[in-house]
Amino acid sequence: MKWIALVVALVFLATLPLTFDTSLTFAAIVFSKMLAVLGIFVLLQAGQVSFGHGMYFAAGAYCAAYIGAAWRGPDLIVLTLSAIVVSAIGGFVIGLFVSRYRYIFFAMLNLAFSMVMFALLEKLFHYTGGTDGMRVRRPTLLGWEFNRATFDVVIYYYALGLMLAAAVLVWLYLRSPLGQALKALKVNETRLEYIGLSANRTILVAYVASAILAGLGGLAYGVVQGLATPDMTFWTRSGEFVFIAVLGGIGNVVGVFAGTFVYEGVRFYAAALLDDSWQLILGIVLITVILVVPAGLIGLPQRLMGAMGAGRFKEKAKG
Amino acid sequence: MNTTLAIIALLDGISYASLLFLVAVGLTLIFGVLGILNVAHGSLYAIGAYMAATIGGWLTAQGYSIWLTFPALLVAALATGIVVGGLLEKFLLRRIYDKDPVLQLLITFAVFMILENVQRMVWGVQPYFMSEPLRALGNVGVMGIQYTVYQIIFLPAMAVLTLVGLRFFLRNTLAGAQIVAVTEDREAATSIGIHAKRVYFITFIIGACLAAMGGALATPTTSVLPGMGANMIVLSFAVAATAGLGNIEGALLAALLIGIARSFAIYILPEAEVLMPYLIMVLILLWRPLGLFGSVKARKI
Numbered sequence: 001m002k003w004i005a006l007v008v009a010l011v012f013l014a015t016l017p018l019t020f021d022t023s024l025t026f027a028a029i030v031f032s033k034m035l036a037v038l039g040i041f042v043l044l045q046a047g048q049v050s051f052g053h054g055m056y057f058a059a060g061a062y063c064a065a066y067i068g069a070a071w072r073g074p075d076l077i078v079l080t081l082s083a084i085v086v087s088a089i090g091g092f093v094i095g096l097f098v099s100r101y102r103y104i105f106f107a108m109l110n111l112a113f114s115m116v117m118f119a120l121l122e123k124l125f126h127y128t129g130g131t132d133g134m135r136v137r138r139p140t141l142l143g144w145e146f147n148r149a150t151f152d153v154v155i156y157y158y159a160l161g162l163m164l165a166a167a168v169l170v171w172l173y174l175r176s177p178l179g180q181a182l183k184a185l186k187v188n189e190t191r192l193e194y195i196g197l198s199a200n201r202t203i204l205v206a207y208v209a210s211a212i213l214a215g216l217g218g219l220a221y222g223v224v225q226g227l228a229t230p231d232m233t234f235w236t237r238s239g240e241f242v243f244i245a246v247l248g249g250i251g252n253v254v255g256v257f258a259g260t261f262v263y264e265g266v267r268f269y270a271a272a273l274l275d276d277s278w279q280l281i282l283g284i285v286l287i288t289v290i291l292v293v294p295a296g297l298i299g300l301p302q303r304l305m306g307a308m309g310a311g312r313f314k315e316k317a318k319g
Numbered sequence: 320m321n322t323t324l325a326i327i328a329l330l331d332g333i334s335y336a337s338l339l340f341l342v343a344v345g346l347t348l349i350f351g352v353l354g355i356l357n358v359a360h361g362s363l364y365a366i367g368a369y370m371a372a373t374i375g376g377w378l379t380a381q382g383y384s385i386w387l388t389f390p391a392l393l394v395a396a397l398a399t400g401i402v403v404g405g406l407l408e409k410f411l412l413r414r415i416y417d418k419d420p421v422l423q424l425l426i427t428f429a430v431f432m433i434l435e436n437v438q439r440m441v442w443g444v445q446p447y448f449m450s451e452p453l454r455a456l457g458n459v460g461v462m463g464i465q466y467t468v469y470q471i472i473f474l475p476a477m478a479v480l481t482l483v484g485l486r487f488f489l490r491n492t493l494a495g496a497q498i499v500a501v502t503e504d505r506e507a508a509t510s511i512g513i514h515a516k517r518v519y520f521i522t523f524i525i526g527a528c529l530a531a532m533g534g535a536l537a538t539p540t541t542s543v544l545p546g547m548g549a550n551m552i553v554l555s556f557a558v559a560a561t562a563g564l565g566n567i568e569g570a571l572l573a574a575l576l577i578g579i580a581r582s583f584a585i586y587i588l589p590e591a592e593v594l595m596p597y598l599i600m601v602l603i604l605l606w607r608p609l610g611l612f613g614s615v616k617a618r619k620i
Contacts (some may be wrong), residue, residue: 049421051358051428097601100608103420104356108556112597114551119593235549239432246425249574276440283433290422290429291414 009257013160017153024156026268028224031159033244034260035217038163039210040245041256045174046206048102048184052110055089055117055237056211060218061136061228062121062128063087068137076139076223077160083219084212091211092204102189114233121230131156133229135168136222159220166213171253173209178288182206202276213239248295258297326462328583334470336578337478338537342551343558343570344481345529351565352502352522353560354411354420358427360530362434363403368547369438370395371538372447385451392452397534403434404527408520418517431552439545446542453539470540475556481529482571489567498522530555557600563613564587573611 017024031116036057065239066072067082068113098109120127128134138151146154173179181202184192222228231237240263246260267278274281289296348362374395375388407430415423456468489495500508501518509515533551541547558577562569577596584595591598603611 044421047419047421097605104350104424105560107421107424107559108356108553110554112557112600115550116597118593120590123590123593167567236432239428242425242428277431277436280436280440283429283431283436286429286432287411287426290425294422 010164017156024152025224026264028152028156028159029221030260030264031156031163031221032217032220033241033264034131034163034256035166035220036214036241037217037244037248037256037260038166038253039213039217040241040249041250041253042170042173042182042206042210042213043279044250045179045186046105046182046203048203049242050110050210051107051235051238051242052112052114052233053111053214053241054233054235055114056090057218057221057241058117058121058230058233059083059087059090060215060220060230061222061232062134063137063215064139064219064222065134065228068139069134072137073145074137075137076141079139079223080162080216081218083215087211087215087218088208090215091208093161093274095207095211099200099207102203111235111238114238115235118230118233118235121233130229131230133227136226136228138226139223155220155224159224162216162220165313166216167253167256170209170213173219174253178202180203228262240282243282245287247289247296249298252298255296255298262297323464324586326464327466328586329579330464330466330471331585332582333575334474334540335510335582336574337474338533338540339555339558339578340571340574341481341533341536342530343555343562343574344485344567345526345533346552346555347495347559347562347565347567347570348485348529349523349526350559351567352498353412353416353519355423355427356556356564357418357523357526358424358552359407359434360526360555361548361550362431362438363399363527364537364551364555365438365497365533365545365548366403366434367396367399367534367545368538368543369442369447369534370399370531371535372449372543373442375451375538376447377448379449379451385455386454388449388451389526392535392538396535397528399531400528401524401536403450404524405520407527408523412523413516414520421585431548435545435548438548442543446544447538448542449538451539458553469519474536474540477532478571481532482568483595485567485596494521536613538617554596557596561600563610566610566612569610569612 013027016027024155039053039056040050049183063083064074064079067079092111094110098106098113101109122131138146140146141154141158151213174182181192181197185199186200192202193200198220217234220230221232244259244263245256246259247263248255342360342364345363346357349355349357349360371392373495374391378387378391379385411426411430415426418426450471453467453469456473458465459467459468459471461471487495489499497513497518498521500511501515505515508518529545534547554577557567558570560572561577562573577599580590580599581595584591607613
């Protein structure tokens with residue numbers, strides 16, 4: 001049943017350019033955000049939350065902008081590799097520091113770093129273009145150049161492929177001993193240390209992975225939009241990633257898909273109506289989800305079925 | 320950098336540190352007692368500032384004496400702290416004391432998002448100014464430099480008054496003793512008849528009032544803008560973390576350290592202004608992971 005649903009979804013996504021070519025850019029943006037949300041999702045497995053992953057998102061986009069400015073017509077593969085390297089190095093250096101902390105400090109230190117990056121991107125006008133940001137040139141792919149319409153399709157498949165590959169890798173990672181250690185850290189950190197695993201190192205690995213995911217997401221986002229701006233590392237952006245991850249549910253990778261699609265869908269259609277009160281609504285929904293449906297969207301069907309099952313059980317008991 | 324500039328930087332730093340301390344001490348007090356890091360603390364700061372600008376602006380527009388803006392600052396801070404802080408604790412935080420620390424963080428973060436939006440809806444995006452208190456007190460010569468009395472005498476005095484008052488309240492009054500008791504051991508305190516819920520409520524309101532007070536007192540020295548809350552929450556966290564989360568006296572020292580370093584950076588290397596507070600925090604946390612005065616004890620005040 002689950003597999004059928006998955007296959008249907010995949011076929012739908014793979015054939016989307018043939019059917020609804022108008023919503024391609026929208027879908028590509030959803031995929032790029034999904035990558036960043038996957039990063040937050042990985043950290044949530046260890047019970048940690050980062051309010052600053054926008055900084056890696058911005059790092060990926062600015063990476064594409066700088067390389068595009070240096071070599072006109074960069075290749076998408078080169079951009080991808082450099083975004084991975086840049087966000088991995090950034091994640092490692094900052095991770096060495098933040099991996100010593102948990103919960104409040106972990107979240108707030110990340111927020112502090114991302115605020116510093118935001119301020120620097122805005123202030124160092126001559127290097128970063130200030131608030132206006134930098135243009136991201138349309139890259140080639142394996143040497144081929146594309147016009148705008150074809151590129152939309154290319155970048156759609158690129159983002160889709162990247163996101164699927166990342167989702168599979170995250171799934172494999174969480175099933176691996178390292179991933180299990182990450183989940184164990186949430187349950188009992190002392191026990192993890194007793195087994196002989198370093199809790200800080202476990203977090204560090206997850207942190208670098210999440211930084212790379214956010215970096216790739218930022219790269220794809222920047223290329224789709226053709227623009228890298230400082231507000232990609234503003235706290236509202238990082239908050240948005242956390243919001244989507246929690247909305248989708250932290251128990252399952254599928255939650256990230258569901259969360260991002262619902263979120264972006266609502267935003268896409270309601271933005272015009274609710275632009276002024278968008279954050280207000282997000283905040284209220286976030287509180288409601290945490291207090292009422294802690295398992296997120298992905299837990300909703302189970303919860304409903306559970307309620308129905310309990311109802312049947314009661315009837316039987318009566319009968 | 321010549322001596323005059325150094326003195327100006329020092330004075331700037333002291334006046335800024337006083338505001339920083341007011342906000343950070345509220346954050347650290349709430350954390351010390353409730354064990355919650357209130358991300359919405361930044362919003363209380365911003366709302367306090369907006370309230371002060373609104374009330375003060377109305378008073379001067381009506382032609383009242385500019386001296387009346389001083390009580391207006393106080394009224395704005397107390398009204399914000401008691402109303403917003405009180406509602407927040409009573410209807411939301413009370414439900415999450417037994418939840419995961421991550422969920423508590425997420426909830427206060429959500430409140431922060433909501434309040435930032437509410438501010439934009441109520442006050443719009445244009446900046447507000449209210450410099451009357453600054454003008455009312457005039458200038459004073461400090462080591463050959465003319466500086467406003469408001470910034471160099473009034474603000475530091477308020478900070479010191481807050482520190483001394485808070486110490487006295489916690490150590491020499493019954494209500495303060497109850498707060499300390501609940502901080503040390505909630506169960507034991509409850510068993511001897513202390514109403515822990517009410518202690519949480521009161522502590523949160525005091526902390527909220529301090530944040531709003533910081534905002535209200537900052538109004539005459541800066542323009543009130545959207546986004547000031549976000550900057551302040553990370554900055555006051557930096558101060559509280561540098562001192563050791565939950566440490567009240569240490570917060571004054573950390574605020575001075577960060578405030579002065581920041582204002583020197585403004586004169587020497589303007590680009591590094593935003594970097595400076597965090598640089599200090601990171602260096603100190605690398606050296607002492609729990610902050611300058613932090614100890615391994617789970618909770619402290």
